[in-house]
Amino acid sequence: MIFQQIITGIIVGASYALIALGLNLIWSITDIPDFSQGGIYVIAAYVSYFAVTLARVPFFLALLAAMAVGSVISFILEKFLYKRWRGSGRIQLLCAIALFFLLSNGAILLWTPKAKIFPAYLQGGIPMFGFVLSFQRIVVLAVSTLLFIIVFLFIQKTKMGKAIRAASQDREVAQVVGINIDSVNSMVFIIGGALSSTASVLISPLYAVFPAMGDLPLLKALVGGFGSVAGVLIGGLGLGLIESLGSVYLSAAYQHGFAFFVLLIALMFFPKGLFGKV
Amino acid sequence: MRIKLKNLIAPAIVVLVLLLIPQLASEYVIYVVVLAMLYAILAGSYDLITGYTGPLTFCHGAFYGLGAYASALLTLKAGFSFWLAFPASGIIVFLFAAIVGYPALRLSGHYFAVTTFFFGHFIYLVLLNTVKLTNGPMGLRDIPAPTSFLGINFHALSASYYLILVFGLLAVVLLFLLVRSGVGKLLVSIRENEELSEAIGVNTAFYKVLAFSISGGVAGLTGSMFAHFFRLLHPTTFAWMTSEMVVIMALVGGMGTLFGPIIGAGIVTLILELMRFAPELRFIIWSVAIILVLIIEPKGLMGIVGRLRVGQGGKR
Amino acid sequence: MKAILEINNLRKRFGGVQAVDNVSFSVEEGSRLGIIGPNGAGKTTTFNMISGAIKPTSGTIELAGQRISGLKPHRIAKLGVGRTFQNVRAFGQLSVYEHVLTGAVASQFHFMPTPEQHEEVERILELTRLQEVREAKVCDLTIAAQKKITLATALATKPRLLLLDELMAGLTFVEIEETLELLRKVNKEMGVTLIVVEHIMKAVMGLCERIIVLDYGEMIASGTPKEVANNKAVIEAYLGEEVEYARG
Numbered sequence: 001m002i003f004q005q006i007i008t009g010i011i012v013g014a015s016y017a018l019i020a021l022g023l024n025l026i027w028s029i030t031d032i033p034d035f036s037q038g039g040i041y042v043i044a045a046y047v048s049y050f051a052v053t054l055a056r057v058p059f060f061l062a063l064l065a066a067m068a069v070g071s072v073i074s075f076i077l078e079k080f081l082y083k084r085w086r087g088s089g090r091i092q093l094l095c096a097i098a099l100f101f102l103l104s105n106g107a108i109l110l111w112t113p114k115a116k117i118f119p120a121y122l123q124g125g126i127p128m129f130g131f132v133l134s135f136q137r138i139v140v141l142a143v144s145t146l147l148f149i150i151v152f153l154f155i156q157k158t159k160m161g162k163a164i165r166a167a168s169q170d171r172e173v174a175q176v177v178g179i180n181i182d183s184v185n186s187m188v189f190i191i192g193g194a195l196s197s198t199a200s201v202l203i204s205p206l207y208a209v210f211p212a213m214g215d216l217p218l219l220k221a222l223v224g225g226f227g228s229v230a231g232v233l234i235g236g237l238g239l240g241l242i243e244s245l246g247s248v249y250l251s252a253a254y255q256h257g258f259a260f261f262v263l264l265i266a267l268m269f270f271p272k273g274l275f276g277k278v
Numbered sequence: 279m280r281i282k283l284k285n286l287i288a289p290a291i292v293v294l295v296l297l298l299i300p301q302l303a304s305e306y307v308i309y310v311v312v313l314a315m316l317y318a319i320l321a322g323s324y325d326l327i328t329g330y331t332g333p334l335t336f337c338h339g340a341f342y343g344l345g346a347y348a349s350a351l352l353t354l355k356a357g358f359s360f361w362l363a364f365p366a367s368g369i370i371v372f373l374f375a376a377i378v379g380y381p382a383l384r385l386s387g388h389y390f391a392v393t394t395f396f397f398g399h400f401i402y403l404v405l406l407n408t409v410k411l412t413n414g415p416m417g418l419r420d421i422p423a424p425t426s427f428l429g430i431n432f433h434a435l436s437a438s439y440y441l442i443l444v445f446g447l448l449a450v451v452l453l454f455l456l457v458r459s460g461v462g463k464l465l466v467s468i469r470e471n472e473e474l475s476e477a478i479g480v481n482t483a484f485y486k487v488l489a490f491s492i493s494g495g496v497a498g499l500t501g502s503m504f505a506h507f508f509r510l511l512h513p514t515t516f517a518w519m520t521s522e523m524v525v526i527m528a529l530v531g532g533m534g535t536l537f538g539p540i541i542g543a544g545i546v547t548l549i550l551e552l553m554r555f556a557p558e559l560r561f562i563i564w565s566v567a568i569i570l571v572l573i574i575e576p577k578g579l580m581g582i583v584g585r586l587r588v589g590q591g592g593k594r
Numbered sequence: 595m596k597a598i599l600e601i602n603n604l605r606k607r608f609g610g611v612q613a614v615d616n617v618s619f620s621v622e623e624g625s626r627l628g629i630i631g632p633n634g635a636g637k638t639t640t641f642n643m644i645s646g647a648i649k650p651t652s653g654t655i656e657l658a659g660q661r662i663s664g665l666k667p668h669r670i671a672k673l674g675v676g677r678t679f680q681n682v683r684a685f686g687q688l689s690v691y692e693h694v695l696t697g698a699v700a701s702q703f704h705f706m707p708t709p710e711q712h713e714e715v716e717r718i719l720e721l722t723r724l725q726e727v728r729e730a731k732v733c734d735l736t737i738a739a740q741k742k743i744t745l746a747t748a749l750a751t752k753p754r755l756l757l758l759d760e761l762m763a764g765l766t767f768v769e770i771e772e773t774l775e776l777l778r779k780v781n782k783e784m785g786v787t788l789i790v791v792e793h794i795m796k797a798v799m800g801l802c803e804r805i806i807v808l809d810y811g812e813m814i815a816s817g818t819p820k821e822v823a824n825n826k827a828v829i830e831a832y833l834g835e836e837v838e839y840a841r842g
Contacts, residue, residue, distance in 0.1 A: 033388050084573065089387065090334060091576050094529060095569055097522065102565035109562065219399070222392045260396035459706055460699045467696050470685035474744070477645060477679075478700040478751050479671035 003129040005244045011137050011206070013240020014144040018199035019221035020232045021151060022192030028168035029188050031089045035096040036077055037196040038218030039103025044070045044197030045209045046111060049118055059121035063143075063201045067194045074193025075186055083185065100218070107211035115210035140202045147198060151191065152229050160187055238262070289537075296443055300436035308439055312507060314547035315446045316500050321527040321539035322453050323496035328525075329534035330457055331489040332469035333383065334391040337398030338497055338524045343405055343516025345371045345498025346505040347412055350421045353506075360424035364502045371498025372491045379490040383483065398521050405513040417512040421505050438507050445503055449496060450540065456492070457536050465489055469534070523550075526564060530571055532580030542579060596658075598623040598755055598787050599644070604653035604663075606639055606811075613639045615811035617653075623754075626781055626788045628802035628819075630795070632831055635808040637791045638680055641757050644789075645677045646670040657755070672701065676753030680760045682740045686733030690724055691715060693732050693743055697750030715750060722746045722776060738765055742773075749780065755787045756780070762794045770794065774801055799823065807831065 019037060026034045044066040051062035077099060085091040125134035155161040160183070167174040167184045175181050199217070207213075220239055239262055299311050324338045345367040352363035382393050405412050412418060424432040424441065432438050456462055467475040468482050476482050505511055523546065531542020546564075553560045575581045599621040606614040614636040621627050629637050642648045644655055646667035655663035662670050685693050698711045719725045722742050727735060732743055741761055748756060758777075762770050774797060780786050792798040798805065799819040807815040807822060809831040815822050822828055 027388070031388065033392060081569065081573075085576075088576075091572050093334065093388065093391065094525070095572050097525075098565045098568040098572075101522070101561055102569075105561040105565065109559065219392075219395060222395075260393075260400040460703055461705070463692070463696050463699050463707075464703075466688070467685055467700065470687055471683045473647070474679070474683040474685065474747075475700070476667040477647075477671055477677055477683075478697050478747060479668050480700045481666075481668045 002245075004131045005248050006241065007133060007137065009241035009244030010237060011140050011240070012203075012244060013237035014140055015199040015203045015236075016217060016220045016240055017233050017236025018144055018147060018195045018202075019217060020236045021148065021229065022195035023221055024229075024232050025151075025164070025188040026192045029164065029171075029184060030082065030086075030092065032082065032092040032096055033222055034189075034192060035093075035218060036099035036103065037074070037192055037221075038214035039100045039106075040070045040073055040193050041196045041200040041214040041217060042104055042107050042211060043073065045118075045200040045204045045213060046107060046116075047197075048201040048204060049116055049209045052119060052121070059205075063198065066197045066201045070193040070197030070200075071190040072193070074189040074196075078185055078189040082189075083182075086185075100214070104211055104214060111211065113211055115208040118204040118209055120205055136205050140206070143198065143202055147195065148229070148233060151195070154191075155229065160184075164188060293447070300439050305435065308435060310548065310551045312439060312442050313551075314544045315442055316504055317524070317527060317543040317547050318540045319446055319449045319500045320497055320524050321531065321543035322450060322536055323493045323500070324524050324528050325533060325536050325539040326453060326457065326465075326496075327489045327493040329528060329536070329539065330462060330469060331465040331486055332472075333387060333486065333490075334525075335394040335490070336391060336518065336521045336525065337394040337401070338493070339516050339518060339520030339522075340398035340401035341371050341375060341494040341497035342501040342504070342520065343513070344374060344401060345501025346511055346516070347405060347418070347501075348498065349502030350418050350505040350511055351411065353422050354418070354420070360422065360502075360506055361427065364424075364499065364506075367502040368495045368499040371501070372495030375494030376487055376491040379487045379494075383486045383490060395518065395521075398518050402513055402517045405516065412511075412513070415513065417510060419510050421509040421511065423509065424506055432506075442503055442507060445499070449499070453496070453536060461485075461488075466534075526568055528578075529568065529576075530578050532578030532583075535580040538578055538580035545579075596623055597621060598658050599789070600654075600656040600659075601640075601644075602654045602656075604640065604643060604655065605651045606636070606643060606648065607651045612811050614643070614650075614808075617808070617811070617813045619806055619813065619816060621755075621787060621789060623658075623787055624781070624785055625804065626777075626790070626802045628798040628805040629789065629791045629808060630793070630798055630805060630822075631808035631814075634810075636811040637808055638759055639811075640808070641677065641759055641789075641791060644670075645675055645757055671751065674752075674754035675757065676748035676751050676755070677757035678741065678744045678748060678759055678761055680763075682737055682744060684732050684740050684744055686731070688732055689729050690732060690735075690743055690746075691719070691728040694718055694724075694746045694750050697747035701751035718746050718749050721779065722749075723772075738769055741765075745776075749784075749786075753786060755789065758788065758790045758792075760791055760793060762792060762797050770797055773797075777801060 019041065023034055023037060026032065026037075047069045048059075048062040048066040051057040051065050052059060057065065081095055081099070082092050085095070120136065122135040122139065125132045125137070127133075153161075155164060163174070163179045163184050164187065166177065166179055167181060171181065174184075200213070203217075220243075221236065242262060296311070296315070300308055303311070320338060320342055324335070328334055348370045349360070349363045349367040352358040352366055353360055358366065378397055382390055382397075385393060406414050408414070409416075423438065426432070430437050432441060457465075464475070464480050464485055467478070467480055468485055472482055501516075524543075527543040527546045528539035529542070530546060531540065532538025550560060553563070571578060575585070577584065597620040601620065602618050604614055604617045605612070617636070617640060619627075629640065631637055639648070643650045643663065646662070646665055646669070650663050653663065654661060657670070657673055657675065660673065662673060662675070665673075685696060688696065694715045695707060695711065698714055699707055702711070704711070716725075719728055722745065724739075724742060724746060727739065732740060735743070745758070745761065762773060765773065777788060777790075778801065781788050788801075790798060790802060802819060805815075805817065805819055805822045806813055807825070807828050809827075814827045814831060815825045817825070
């Protein structure tokens, strides 16, 4: 029983970590906690849902399609909105929140608040420790891990990745050295959009697709979203685990309130975030 | 402090209109105006911490709810009279805000904002789940109206209305005095440049917590007013959507001007009510409106007013 | 004359860098001290430690016999230390008048600013020649004006000791002369002790009675302007850079 909770915790935590990674990248360059990613999360889920049910597209193609849509939306939002107020974090934050509401409520309007069941794309699983670990859950773990590694390598090894790291340390110096801040900004939003979309599409078959699905994951991701890639991973997974175990052993009702305490404690000891910047 | 007489004309007209509402308008309109007044004080008190001192917060709805439930429970379960429960709930929320604010305000802007988000959500969960105390999702009903005072019977709608109007006016006057005082100047200095503020001798940590606590306390008092006017409480009234609406009201009106958010609250409440029939559409329109406000004039209504004044060649 | 500031064995380490290394000096009350040195010598860091913006790694700082090292900046400010910043920090949205008034209210709080405080602000505006722009919004003014405003605001806090960090940078010749005159007045008429960090040699040499020189965090010389100007180590510290350029 506890093992099942642990697995659930890790799965859910992995999705938090993916969103958190995107949020962290965006925040490290722009200082905005990009709430609109919560809206993109929702849109991506619906895109993949319709791709699979209406267009009869195989799951992984639907995943890629959703990632593409997510990245594009994220890119457009940056280019036409956030960019206007570079330097005024407060306005950008308010805009991000407005966008989040816009996208979430847009989903309610377009597709009704009723949850849609995402058809399973893989049947069966591996029996272990008294329960069956479905293949779909394994896919979540596998894809999340893969993406983390890809993003990590991208940041560390590629030219753009280095530019991102430089810009996250010191925006002005980076520009003086010749780094194109516009490109860097666009890139982190594109990556962020792709990551949020992936998290959403991976989770959809396990739970359901509904307009409010982005609310809580976004807020949870903010908890894990401070610090280096390692920090984000540990933070996201950690929160998922705490929630999962806590909901069983402490209180189911306050499951979503754990984020608060984790955040408070984390920030009290690491006021500058866990593990420093990307 | 000099107040020009001509600046009093507009507020005087507003107060006059508010005085006449119960005599002229239907019950429905009275309810809406009461709601607008309550939101106006919420937005005004919100402006104290966010507009004047700086940090963005997203838990104002939670303070409102804490005050409402505290006051309701004190009267329902502890036998307090409203006249005792009202100030008590203000003090309770003030202390709550101080306790949360003391560690939280050490965090930089965005972390602090997110923390308040979670704090607000946590309070909502508590209100929802401690069923023994708050009745949870079934709501708290039969909250008593304020007991008779000076022979006035507060079960009557118009008497209740006037009570809220008096509260509103007093609250506005107090907030106004506060922001125009030395305290207000120090708060603004923190918003403008915290480092310089420290360097000239302002204990920024103390003043931030003070502003946060006073703002919370006033929200708590407003909650008490809400509870004893509508006499029915439900946790969802104080979920994060409310906190968000307060932010919108302050933004639309113009943060840091006190009267901007107050007017903004009035406008937003009225329009929200007019659009009751399509809830999702409401929020979409609000979201678009916020973005438009941010694009056109981030300083909100007061910013536009300021621009017009400058345009007319008047002194800013 | 007694010392208003005593610095003993002051050290500051940032990770692997020793920014300030065993600096000791004392400042007589009512005097004018200059701190000079090449870029990165530790001048601003020393200021930051005196004003409390950062904590020393070791060493003590005493203001009129009272230990202030490690105290929070606002406490040190209230004890009588005022400062300006290298990168101008100002309350942009305020009018010049309000800006200076905030300084007065910060140091002596009254629920409503008193008539005396208003008079004080007027006096300072006159002294610093800012009356003409008193209603202007600070962020709309030039950097030079903003520097004057932050100086005026610091004066409004009635400091015993003023720390001025590169106040003259970017000023025209005339503005520098005006500022020097203002500083001399502040020092002689208001009795404020001045510590000035500067790169503009003429200004420092002309204004200060004593000068200390920092290089790589260490104090390499101290004395009258004339002594310091002829000090071999000082010349090397400065010229050393120029010689590199010449060869390079």
